[in-house]
Amino acid sequence: MQEKYDPKSIEPRWQEHWAKRDLFRAGNRRDAPKKYVLAMLPYPSGEMHMGHARVYSITDVLARYSRKRGFDVFHPFGWDSFGLPAENAAIKEGVHPAVRTPKNIASFKADVISLGISVDWSTEISTSDPEYYRWNQWFFLRMLERGLCYRRRARVNFCPSCNTVLANEQVEEGKCWRCGSTVIEREIPEWAFRITAYADRLLEGLNKIDWPERVVAMQRNWIGRSDGLEIDFAVSGRKGKAFRVFTTRADTIHGATYVAAAPDHPLVMELAPEEKKAEIAAFAEKVRRAAKEVGEGAQAAEKEGLDTGIRVRNPFTKKQIPVWVANFVLSGYGTGAVMSVPAHDQRDYEFAVKYGLPIEWVIRPADEDEVTQAAARKLAEQNKAFTEYGFLFDSGEFSGMPSEQARLAIAAEAQRRGIGRPAVNYHLRDWGVSRQRYWGTPIPIIYCDRCDPDHRGIPVPDRDLPVVLPDIDVKEVLTGKGEPPLAKVASWVNIKCPNCGGPARREAETMDTFVDSSWYFARYLDPHNDREPFSRAQADRFLPIDVYVGGPEHAVLHLLYFRFWTMMMEELGLCGISEPAQKLVTQGIVKGRDGEKMSKSKGNVVPPREIIERYGADTARLFILFAAPAEKDMDWSDEQVEGQHRFLGRVFRLVQGALPKVRDARAGGPPDELRRRTHKTILRVTQQLERLQFNTAISSLMELSNAAADYQGDPGVLRECLEILVQLLSPMAPHIAEELWEALGGKGEFSLLQWPQADPALVVDDAYSIAVQVNGKLRGEVQVAATAGEAEIREIAAQDPKVAGWLHGKTVKKVVVVPRRLVNFVIAG
Template sequence: MAKTGVASTYNPREIEPRWQRVWEEQDAFRTDEESDKPKFYCLEMFPYPSGRLHMGHMRVYSIGDVIARFKRMNGYRVLHPMGWDAFGLPAENAAIKYGAQPAKWTYENIAYMKRQQKSLGVSYDWSREVTTCSPDYYKFTQWMFLLFYERGLAYRKKAPVNWCPECNTVLANEQVENGRCWRCDAEVTKKELEQWFLRITDYAERLLADLDKLEGWPERVKVMQKNWIGKSEGANIAFAVPELGETITVFTTRPDTLFGVTYLVLAPEHPLVERLIAGKETETAVRAFVERMKKTRDFERTAADAEKEGLFTGSYAVHPLTGERVPIWVANYVLMDYGTGAVMGVPAHDQRDFQFAKKYNLPIRVVIQPADGQRLDADRLTEAYVDDGVLVNSGAFDGMPNRQAIRAIAEHLKEKGLGGPAVSYRLRDWLISRQRYWGAPIPIVYCDDCGIVPVPKEQLPVLLPDDVIIDGKRNPLTTSESFVNTTCPRCGKPAKRETDTMDTFICSSWYFFRYCDPRNDRVPFDPEKVNRWMPVDEYIGGIEHAILHLLYARFFTKVLYDAGLVNVDEPFARLLTQGMVLKDGAKMSKSKGNVVSPDEIIEKYGADTGRLFILFAAPPERDLEWSDSGVEGCFRFLSRVWRLVDQHLDLFADRRPAQPKDPAAKALHRQLHQTIKKVTEDIDKRYQFNTAISAIMELVNAISAYPDGADRGTLAEAIEKTIVLLSPFAPHIAEELWHRIGHADSVHAQPWPKWDEAALVADEVEIVVQVNGKVRDRVVVPANASREEIEAAVLAQEKVKAHLAGKTVKKVIVVPGKLVNLVVG
């Protein structure tokens, strides 16, 4: 190879900061709003400013940056923003622990993490940065709350809530994991409080049905959301309670078993329990049971292996179809926030009911017999019969197949005004009240004369006060008299502000709209600008957000769509959920002592090496095992690319056009175009960055092996295109090398290379030659050679002749383009 002398050394610590400064000075990644290019909105989930980036951040940002850079080079106007999900309890905990104000702690962390992000070389448009704890953002989070309130989707009620005694705040059901707080891991208890809710259940069916639109989402995420929404089809059944003049409504998926009901069970929290036990002998015992259940975690009450406990209330309901008196019990395994908080006990055909009935000696009545003629006897049952069959002891429905009876009995109840077909959802309304300081204040005022009064939008934001006491023992906002005491916006009389703040998931449920118009001070966004960019074309983040954040963001989008503010009803067209970064087989964590910091990697090897490794080591959806040797290998590869370019700068000083006519030039030209096609399709269609990088590595091998006497123009073209192909993955070294070979503009402003289909077709192919199935030689033949020509070329080979000496060729098997097997005897 022609060389220019001793090559310089690859030094990422010198080139990376320099190019980051150049990109910033040139505003290289500012969003193109004006052109008529097709749009591409690339978004990674914005981080909580905890203080330091970890490898999970590095992975998700590297993935997003490859996609954003690739799309720009392919002629798209790209929106690629970044911001901060900046409200939340950790800032408040830091205030308690260190005495630091949450705002100061948060903004210092943001500044540090932003420097880290810039050191990764990610192509963000920082002019669109949003910070959810900034008044210019949470002003519109409050605006969103008022929109929901105006549309009847925000309401306040007293309810038993999940209470974290350590965080001193309410948790949504989704934020309770195995009975513990998702943030601090403290045991969660129940507490009755006036709380604000959003009616997400009004959208349950649309949230479920529209999952079918999301063809670009991983199937497992859609399944997780379907299961969380939890649609059940069945019937509502009304059981009258004459002594109270009330009705207990039960939802069941098995109305076919209605004639098998021998008792009803209410959740201990059911509002009728107090009235049912009033004046009864059971009153004291049931009340004590109810209090004990309030302190017992839901998952303990409902676990499959949990002991079923209950007490008779002393009251009865009336069976809607038989008129029979049905005893009413309370039990631990019924929850108020599922269904109606009441279930009908059918012990012959439900295993849980069977266990309960056996424990408390309650009647068991068989109403479904197997279709095969086997006869079940209630006294001899050892477990509930839950399979299909035909109805017995069911009045006019006797003899009917039970599946048919599900609909028939539901319709019969509807005709009689005693219930009817119904759908129930596991999904509950979204509890958004939090007894915290560091969150968006709920813009509501309480007036003795006017009641609940929303703060007018022109008076937003309701600002967080500074004169609060943050000690972890109370809601900090209640300690600020200047905040609590206000005037009613309607009548002007003294009033009190709402002291709860909003769940931080509210902030992240609409931020992707704000990025489209981040400096608007009148409204959250200009619908015209949002409609130019939405939906997000590629959304990237962890699988841990599959239920909470994604479901809430979808809900918000549908409400904004119904309000006529946006023209999309789903926010994210495609979703990429990247796997975790592991070390020694476990998720990186300080407690395990297996943390590798992005700062360490950047300092030692450079950002490009870290990015390349994290993209090369595993497909994006798979967990990635950290490997120090793998990182070193990626650094060596980049160093090799550096040397390869540096040693051939003469090619670009006297650039000749490619003329791939000699065999070596033809082979390199073909491999170059194969690589362009492979890398393009792996990024664009499959997001298989690891195989794309592997193809570039193979191309570099081929360039390194290129003989000195072959066409120099072809070599120059291959080196130049390699730099372009590498640029989305390792942007700094690609930019440096691009300029070193003589270009004045940015490599990231280049059009993406196109492959030539004609170049992909090989002129010649290598054929494996076998004798009796064993490889004996290889022969190169024209790619379009006929069977006869291939056979003749094989038989002319000296090595083949030697193996055939004294033998008879009985059969010649030709697999065109691959092999020839000579069967001899």
């Protein structure tokens, strides 16, 4: 054993040992239950940052702990190696992504290894490898066959700086999620996945998985299912024409005093009086421009609108009401038109007030007695709509009904009259996957003018997969401007049509890289399979992921696509699960010394490399795990890092100092206090690791180590304590644990050695110290035998001199005895 704790020599030694023996390969324990622990796929930047270190520290503790608990643990690793950063770097520096990426991977991988993460590297994958992305193409074709993938002309979000289309989810407050440029709108054809077909399944699945409430709520919100009624408002004087609106509040229909349509609603221009058309067109243009500026989804400006001159009839009141166009009505949601009920919708209310449109009150709160327009108008004095459910009035035959009931009754009536039908809307949109970039999966489609004149797209036959990215001259092709880069590679784009043999062109666009990360977790199971994405047998053995760890920033992007993809794979018969990850852990962000999120732009990053270099991987891991609970944000603290390093130093010296005494001792001995504490610590740490409470697990180990340092008794007891301490520490600080285990002369392959078990006889005490309260205030503490009954405990407590003083001369009204906890005397006065 070394004299001094020197992680620099200890850590590489054990890392080599693990690699040489291939100890972390999954599948070696076929008869054991499996455990699939996974960290989210990283983009391979050249250096691992603290956020990564945090994720991997967490998954590694779980992996190492589970291995010792006898599980067949699968803890794979890979690279999200396609994507914009590599391509942008290529544009800037002229280095081909295919050249740079492997270097970055090698460097990042070295960091992961130096952190001591116990990965099964035999299944490592890179998404930019044709061996991987050919299956993206395969999935694309399968979805095409099933109508889950289709070509659409869509108004899309376009980032002028990245020169690419963005998915809805990639637009944040009108800005590109990646570069922050203002997103503009463009209409171009694109390929899309019909994720909306799975909206309800995605919603229902949320009930069966153990994910943070926050993420579940975000997904629910994002899917945004809304149940309502579509109803037609017939256009006056134009037989057969009607504005169809969507509403969730059919009960308020008698209060609908106008219809508001999106400015680009097709019926508006068709039906508006000639003299209005120019004005309407101008308004629509203005709204479109404003939308671009503010960005879709951002806080809208003042509500604005314009009377179109069109008149429709409220199907229930039969009154003639105007149709307005309004900037707050979205053409992409519902029917693109709404019935406006200013009395009972805040938005409609504001609009009505601004433009002097009538406000008809038809719902009153349950507790109001008078069923009059005047009484309800009191609400108007508060200057807001009454948007809650209540009771109907001035609503014909429906008056008096509660809202819930009226909704259904009015819907039924509308249906009977053939002017309405139940409808469901979702906020969720289909997933546009076309990207005008080079560094991604080529879309396996061919366009042929002769046999496919409409350019609907001819699928590349399976036998021709993969469609491999052509090698390119970076400077010529990756200019960051103009048409998609692949379109410039004539030798690649121009091919023969697989149908007619005539001249044809390949689809020059590539897939969104979120495709790559949607199913990688399954490819890990069978990464070199060239007949199918992965084998069913492997899927049945290892899926789903038991614990999935990553940042909460992926709550609606990756984590929704990945669930969708799994459902699709289940339908294809590739796996028997519909949810990819049973448990999700979203770890908090790591803040820098300044309390701000670590980021290059703020210049406050502390690279893990630096910490590992200076203190070793074990210290880095321990600090990361100790500083805060896994799900919470954590603050960087140089002092705390030192503290963890000191702790490891103390443990090292503890074992070193004890060695002469314990070397020849046999673990065990009398059931003294240290021995009991040791066994209780096994229970505690085990429970804490099961609950992912790494910070308290470490503090329990500190307590045990402190107790061991003070111990002067039996060498066998001390030996057992040290062995167990080292075992319990090993998932968190594996290198020093190996080293100390070796020093103690421990036998066996340590990282596969069984987790210690507490001796039940040693975890129950024969005497307890319990608190004594008088009227709920702590007044003393007494020792009580474990066998003592309530009466005896009460007696002992009352005799405690301090307590006796408080009880003297008082009447004890009541005594509460909580075994093992406390005694409370309730006295009068």
